[in-house]
Amino acid sequence: MKTVLTTAILMLTTLTGTVVADDDMKEMQQQTDQLDLISYEKAQKIALEAKPGIIDNIDLENRAFLGGWDYEFEILGRDGKEWDVKINAENADVRDISRDRDFF
Numbered sequence: 313m314k315t316v317l318t319t320a321i322l323m324l325t326t327l328t329g330t331v332v333a334d335d336d337m338k339e340m341q342q343q344t345d346q347l348d349l350i351s352y353e354k355a356q357k358i359a360l361e362a363k364p365g366i367i368d369n370i371d372l373e374n375r376a377f378l379g380g381w382d383y384e385f386e387i388l389g390r391d392g393k394e395w396d397v398k399i400n401a402e403n404a405d406v407r408d409i410s411r412d413r414d415f416f
Contacts, residue, residue, distance in 0.1 A: 337352070340352060340370075340372050343372055344372070344401070347381065347401075349372075349381055349401040349402060350399075350401055350402070350403075350404050352370070352383065354404060355383040355385075355399040355401065355404070356370070356383075356385070358399050358404055358406065359383070359385040359387065359397040359399055359406075360387070362397055362406045362409055363387050363389055363395050363397050363409055364389065364390055365387040365388050365389040365390055365395070366387065366388045367385055367386070367387055368386040368387065368388055368394070369385070369386040370383060370384065370385050370386070371383070371384045372384075372401065380400065380401070380402055381400075381401035381402060382398045382399060382400060382401055382407055383398070383399045383401050384396060384397070384398050385397045385398075385399070386412060393411060393412075394411070394412035395409060395410065395411060395412055396408070396409070396410050396411075396412050397409050
């Protein structure tokens with residue numbers, strides 16, 4: 313039992329990075345460079361300050377109707393719930409923090 317618990321703790325401490333493929337990260341980095349957006353690293357820091365936890369996923373999204381770009385982080389919070397945190401990729405403002413309501 314002690315081994316299982318230790319293994320689980322080690323896994324959780326190593327999962328603080330994102331689950332994003334290297335190709336996706338390279339593409340995102342190219343977009344941020346071309347569009348003169350804040351870095352993924354800066355956005356990640358801001359998102360985790362706004363909602364501490366483990367990042368499960370990240371996307372760079374174009375706000376079609378409003379214009380502009382957002383980083384959207386899916387974060388497993390310390391409360392055990394999944395949260396969406398949107399960071400304005402142009403000025404680093406936290407645009408939204410909401411519960412992830414994916415049912416499927």
